[in-house]
Structure formats: structure tokens, C-alpha cells
Amino acid sequence: MKNWMLSLFLVLTTGLTLSAQSTVTGKITHDGLQRTYRFYIPQNLKAGQKLPLVFNLHGLGSNGIQQEFYGDFRKIADTAGFFIVHPDGTKHPSLGQNYWNVGVEPSGVDDLGFLEALLDTLSFQYPIDLSRVFCTGMSNGGFMSYFMACNSDRFAAIASVTGSMTTPMLQNCGRSTPIPVLEIHGTADEVVPYDGSSGVESINEVLKFWIQLNKTPTTPQVIKVLDTNVNDNSTAEHYIYPAYGSSASVEHFKIIGGGHTWPGAIINIGVTNQDISASKEIWRFFSQTKTTTAINQTTGLQNLEVQYNTNASQVTIVPENSESRYVVSCHDLQGREYFSRQLNGQSTLDLFELLPGYYYLQIRSANQFKIFRFFNHKG
Numbered sequence: 001m002k003n004w005m006l007s008l009f010l011v012l013t014t015g016l017t018l019s020a021q022s023t024v025t026g027k028i029t030h031d032g033l034q035r036t037y038r039f040y041i042p043q044n045l046k047a048g049q050k051l052p053l054v055f056n057l058h059g060l061g062s063n064g065i066q067q068e069f070y071g072d073f074r075k076i077a078d079t080a081g082f083f084i085v086h087p088d089g090t091k092h093p094s095l096g097q098n099y100w101n102v103g104v105e106p107s108g109v110d111d112l113g114f115l116e117a118l119l120d121t122l123s124f125q126y127p128i129d130l131s132r133v134f135c136t137g138m139s140n141g142g143f144m145s146y147f148m149a150c151n152s153d154r155f156a157a158i159a160s161v162t163g164s165m166t167t168p169m170l171q172n173c174g175r176s177t178p179i180p181v182l183e184i185h186g187t188a189d190e191v192v193p194y195d196g197s198s199g200v201e202s203i204n205e206v207l208k209f210w211i212q213l214n215k216t217p218t219t220p221q222v223i224k225v226l227d228t229n230v231n232d233n234s235t236a237e238h239y240i241y242p243a244y245g246s247s248a249s250v251e252h253f254k255i256i257g258g259g260h261t262w263p264g265a266i267i268n269i270g271v272t273n274q275d276i277s278a279s280k281e282i283w284r285f286f287s288q289t290k291t292t293t294a295i296n297q298t299t300g301l302q303n304l305e306v307q308y309n310t311n312a313s314q315v316t317i318v319p320e321n322s323e324s325r326y327v328v329s330c331h332d333l334q335g336r337e338y339f340s341r342q343l344n345g346q347s348t349l350d351l352f353e354l355l356p357g358y359y360y361l362q363i364r365s366a367n368q369f370k371i372f373r374f375f376n377h378k379g
Contacts, residue, residue, distance in 0.1 A: 022074075028121050030114045033090065037118060038064045040084040041126075042077040052082040052132035053122065054286065055115060055148075055155075057089075057141030059162075061097040064088045071138050071161065071262045073279045079334040080283060083128060087118060089140075100137075100144035104166055104199075111144065112151055119154055132156055134286045138262055139163055139192060142183075146206075150175045156289045157248075159282040160184070162260050164192050165201045170209055178214040178248030182285045183207060184278050186234070186258025188271060207239075207252055214248040216241040223373055225253075229274035234258045236275045240371055251285055253278075280333035284360060287331065304363065306372040313376060315361060316348045328363045330354070351376055 024039045045051070054077075058067035064086035068074070073084050089098040093107045101109045115135075123130060135145045135158045142163015149158045150173035157180035164185075165173075185203050187194045196202030201209075211218060218241075225236035234257040241250040255263060259270030264277030303320040317328060322345040329340035330351075338354060351359075354376045361372040 023068075026121075028114075028118060030117045031110050033109070033114075035088065035090075035114055035118070036064070037085055037087040038068055039122065039126075040068070040074055040077060040086070042074075042081055042083065044078070044081075048127065049081075050127045050129040052134065052286070053119070053128045054082055054084045054283075055119075055133070055135040055137075055145075056084055056086050057100060057135070057137030057144050058086070058098065059137070059139030059141050060092070060095075060099050062138070063098050067138060067141065070265055070267065071136075071279060072266070073283065076279055076283050076334050079336055080287065082132075082283075083122075083126060085118065085122060087115065100140050100147075102140075102143045102147040102166060102169060103172075104168055112148065115144075115148065116152060116154055130154075132286075132289065134158065136161070136282050137163060139260065142192075143169075146181075149173075149179050149181065153177075155179070157181070157286050159285060161262050161278050161282075162186065162189055162192055164196070164203060165206050165209070167199050167201055170201050170206070173209070173213075175213065178243075178246065180243070180248045180250070180285065180289060181210045181214070182251045182253075182282060184253040184255065184263060184281070186255040186261065186271065186273070188234075188257050189260045191260040203252070203254075207241075207250060210250045211241050214241075214243070214250055216243060216247050216250050220252075221370070223371075225275050225373075226375065227275055232274045233271050234273040234275075236263070236273055238373070242370065249288070253281060277333060284331060284333060288362065304370055306361065306363075306370075308372075308374045310377055313351045313354075314348055315351060315372075315374070316346065317343065317361075317363065318346050322346065326363055328361055331360045331362065333358050333360075 022041050027034055027036050068086045077084055089100045090109050092099040101111045133155055135148050135155045137145045139162045142160030145158040145160050146165045159182035161184045194203050220239040220241050223238040227235050234255050237254045239252040243249040255273045258273045261270045261272040262278050263273040265272055305318040307316040325344050327342050330338045358375050363370040
């Protein structure tokens with residue numbers, strides 16, 4: 001842990017500078033403790049425009065500024081338009097390192113109350129869309145994201161990278177309503193093992209818990225992510241448990257051979273998968289919570305087929321029922337939407353206007369949801 005923190009410090013002090021116009025440091029007092037944070041304001045913020053807010057929580061022994069650079073969302077925020085806050089934890093009573101109290105520590109620090117108070121403070125100062133507040137984090141910050149999902153109704157979705165849930169947290173989770181959940185985790189993680197450890201649930205048990213609470217199908221849509229970086233000693237699989245009706249989706253990126261790391265990070269502190277960007281995937285996941293066009297009729301999306309014609313740069317959508325009605329939208333990994341269309345039955349979409357790169361098609365009906373990931377070769 002100390003080695004990667006030193007490496008990150010060297011990067012921060014030798015090659016990167018902060019923009020005073022876009023990053024604000026702040027303090028609030030909560031429960032008699034002075035708490036600090038960094039708040040990122042995206043470029044081109046327009047007067048009167050309300051934007052989503054992402055809480056990005058650091059891991060054990062880290063802090064807000066290190067997480068700002070290691071699990072970096074800033075370029076995505078500039079493109080997609082959202083605020084980011086990087087709060088700092090407090091010192092662990094025995095370890096002496098920054099941490100988040102997820103309900104099992106004797107310190108009595110109320111981090112849940114602090115994060116909610118910070119949200120109140122920021123929403124008073126900045127034009128935040130309170131219906132689109134999200135929480136994500138690395139390791140201990142991932143645990144805290146789950147803790148917020150269990151004990152707070154202020155967040156629209158959460159995502160964890162290399163985090164999990166403690167056994168008491170899972171057993172005593174106070175949540176009764178669905179919330180979208182994304183977990184990104186390496187199978188070779190030696191800090192928070194994929195298969196669990198004493199007092200910490202396995203990733204499969206965590207997913208099982210949220211699948212049941214969110215009322216999603218137990219059989220996922222599985223996408224084997226293209227191994228674009230053959231030198232990162234890892235591959236990725238994407239598991240999607242889609243939302244139907246009033247349920248909420250659960251997604252999981254299983255990093256085969258991946259360590260206790262943030263995929264796509266600029267610093268390798270272990271086996272770091274470079275086939276995906278955790279930051280881009282998290283925002284893509286969060287951005288799905290926006291309202292879509294209502295559809296009165298839906299049939300036949302369960303066995304929907306998507307055909308991508310590389311030579312013609314076209315996508316053909318083939319629902320099982322020729323009378324199916326649905327909405328299809330196209331996004332890049334930065335969360336930018338390129339089009340959204342209501343379609344009937346089999347439809348072919350021309351993609352010549354898209355630049356080469358990775359994209360997602362989101363296909364929704366009133367109670368079904370599908371994702372198709374593709375690489376557009378032509379532009």
C-alpha cells in the first residue's frame with residue numbers, strides 16, 4: 001500500500017497540475033470533527049443547469065486527492081457533465097490510516113452522517129440534481145458505498161471497485177427498496193479476496209444478495225470483454241442482471257487474474273486490467289438511471305438479437321416478436337449519448353457518423369433492458 005501511495009505522490013508532484021478554476025477544497029464540521037474534501041466542477045457549467053454528483057471514496061490508507069487521480073473521473077465529468085466530490089476519511093483508531101467506518105469499528109465516527117451532511121452542504125452551494133447522486137469507491141471506499149446503499153436513501157446507484165460487504169453489513173442491511181449496484185473485482189485480489197475471508201463476504205454472495213433484493217433475474221447476460229491489452233496479465237467478463245419494471249439492475253465486471261487495482265488506472269500497483277476503464281464503466285452504469293421514453297406495449301425483448309455488420313457499420317436489432325416496441329440509445333464510454341430512437345420490430349441503424357471506438361447500445365422496453373457493446377471500426 002505504501003509503495004503505490006509513494007508512486008502516486010511522485011506522479012502528482014512531477015507531471016500533473018490542478019486547475020484552480022475546476023477544483024475546490026473545502027471543510028465542514030460534523031459531530032465535532034473537521035472533515036475535508038475536494039470538489040470538482042466540470043468545464044462549461046452553464047448557469048441554472050443542475051448536474052449529477054458522484055461521491056468517489058478512497059481506500060484504506062489513502063485520501064481524496066490520491067483517489068481523484070487514481071480513480072479519475074474528471075475528463076468524463078467534463079464531457080458528460082457531472083460534479084465529483086472526493087472526501088477524506090478519518091484516522092483509524094489502531095492503524096492510524098485514513099479509513100471509512102462501515103459499522104464494525106470501535107471509533108464511533110459517523111461517516112454515513114458525514115457524507116449525508118456533505119451532500120446537504122454541497123447542494124446548498126452548487127446546482128446539484130438530487131435525484132442523480134451516486135456513490136463509488138475503491139476498496140474500503142467500495143465497502144462504504146455498500147454501507148451507504150444499505151443505510152441511506154440519498155443515492156440513486158452505487159458502484160464498488162475491489163470492495164465487498166462485511167458479514168454484519170450484509171446480514172443487517174436496512175435497505176428494502178431496489179438500488180442499481182455495480183461491482184468490479186479481480187479474481188486474484190489478495191487484499192479483499194474474490195472468494196471472501198473471515199468477516200468479509202465473497203463477491204458471489206454480495207451479488208446474490210443484491211440480485212435478490214433488486215428482484216432481477218438470476219441468470220445474467222454475459223459479455224466477454226475484448227482482450228485489447230494482451231500485456232496486462234488479465235481479462236474481463238461483464239455480467240448483467242437487467243432491471244425489469246420496478247426492479248433495479250445489478251452488474252459485475254469479473255477481472256480474471258486482476259489484483260487489488262482500479263482497471264484503466266494510469267499507475268500499475270499490481271495486475272491492473274487495461275481492457276476496460278472502471279471510471280468509464282461506472283459512469284456508463286450511473287448514467288442509465290435517467291428517465292427514458294415510456295412505452296405502452298412490450299413483447300419479445302427477452303430473446304432479442306443484435307447483429308453488428310463491421311463492413312457496413314450498421315447494427316440490426318431483431319426482437320423475437322416483430323411487433324415489439326422499444327427505445328434504443330447509443331452512448332460512448334464517456335457517457336455521451338449520440339442518439340435515442342423509439343423503434344418497432346426489426347430495425348437497422350447506420351453508424352457511419354460515429355468515430356471509431358467502443359460504444360454501448362442500450363435497448364429498453366417498459367420492463368426489459370439489454371446492453372450491447374461494440375467497437376465501431378469506421379467513422
